Amino acid sequence: MATKHVKEMEALKEHLGKHQLKLTRQRELILSAFLRQEHITAEAMYHQLAKSDPHLGLATIYRTLNLFCDAGLAQARHFGSQTKYDNVSHKGHHDHLICTGCEKIVEFENEEIERLQEEVATRHGFTIKTHRLELYGLCTRCRD
Amino acid sequence: MATKHVKEMEALKEHLGKHQLKLTRQRELILSAFLRQEHITAEAMYHQLAKSDPHLGLATIYRTLNLFCDAGLAQARHFGSQTKYDNVSHKGHHDHLICTGCEKIVEFENEEIERLQEEVATRHGFTIKTHRLELYGLCTRCRD
DNA sequence: ATTGAAATTGATAAACTGTCTCAAAATTAT
DNA sequence: ATAATTTTGAGACAGTTTATCAATTTCAAT
Numbered sequence A, B: 001m002a003t004k005h006v007k008e009m010e011a012l013k014e015h016l017g018k019h020q021l022k023l024t025r026q027r028e029l030i031l032s033a034f035l036r037q038e039h040i041t042a043e044a045m046y047h048q049l050a051k052s053d054p055h056l057g058l059a060t061i062y063r064t065l066n067l068f069c070d071a072g073l074a075q076a077r078h079f080g081s082q083t084k085y086d087n088v089s090h091k092g093h094h095d096h097l098i099c100t101g102c103e104k105i106v107e108f109e110n111e112e113i114e115r116l117q118e119e120v121a122t123r124h125g126f127t128i129k130t131h132r133l134e135l136y137g138l139c140t141r142c143r144d
Numbered sequence C: 001a002t003t004g005a006a007a008t009t010g011a012t013a014a015a016c017t018g019t020c021t022c023a024a025a026a027t028t029a030t
Numbered sequence D: 001a002t003a004a005t006t007t008t009g010a011g012a013c014a015g016t017t018t019a020t021c022a023a024t025t026t027c028a029a030t
Helices: A006-018 A025-035 A042-052 A058-070 A111-123 B005-016 B024-034 B043-049 B059-069 B111-123
Strands: A039-043 A072-081 A080-086 A094-098 A106-107 A127-138 B039-041 B074-079 B084-089 B095-099 B105-108 B125-137
Touching: A006 A025, A006 A058, A025 A042, A025 A058, A025 A080, A039 A042, A042 A058, A042 A080, A058 A072, A058 A080, A058 A094, A072 A127, A072 B074, A111 A127, A111 B005, A111 B039, A111 B111, A111 B125, A127 B111, B005 B024, B005 B059, B024 B043, B024 B084, B039 B043, B043 B059, B059 B084, B074 B125, B111 B125
Parallel strands: A094 A127, B095 B125
Antiparallel strands: A039 A080, A072 A080, A094 A106, A127 B125, B039 B084, B074 B084, B095 B105
């Protein structure tokens, strides 16, 4: 268990050291749980961890997930009214095909599109940190 | 004034008719003001309209902008803690480069990306009605 | 034009998400 | 172990959006 995610743990420790922050039981716990996810909200993580750690506060989850963002381990993304924290080590799969009929969501990735996005950004002097691509339409079943 | 935006007005009326909703003074007013914008928040629209119509309620703005989304005239976009409503009639300019430093928004269009989106959708059996592409990062100034 | 059923509005309460506060507890360097 | 500093948990708080509901407006049918 402690032997999984060693690389991310090291990255966190390095960030903590650089900013005179401390390594706590909660930060280890939340990192370990976070790395098992592809993307998750603070609220969802709160409920999930409540089973094993009923006294872990919601504020701590928020603080820690934001810390992970600073450390480059996570990326915040606004989806609906909530913020989802993406696990950066699971690259790709950020893009969605969404059926407006049955609300089904299909994840996809397209390298060519990603490349063109970089190109557009560079042309405008931007450095992309993250992106969102959502295609709305009808799936095969809902079209009939 | 009433001769501007006739097409959008018709689109709204069609949507209202289909859903047994009514055309009200407020809906006309808000549509007219909305179509002058490229994208705006409910709060900003509230303050803007307060000058000419001090008794227009904030809830009505929210309800109406969400109605425009249902009618396909607007598209909601969550940014930071607020929701921005994009004017869909500014066609071909749906895609945004957004600076997370200064919140500057650059609009762009890329035919090749659009083509690839269609391709991805077709491969999954989807028929695209609309889409959203947002690239988040830092602009030249904010990177320094 | 009047009527009446149904939808809409405005004002405000409430809900929701995320941050702030602060005393108590945990961590780290000495 | 001690002391200085950071972190935590619990709840208060703030900002944004939605729900409530009586009063008003719309619209179709007289």
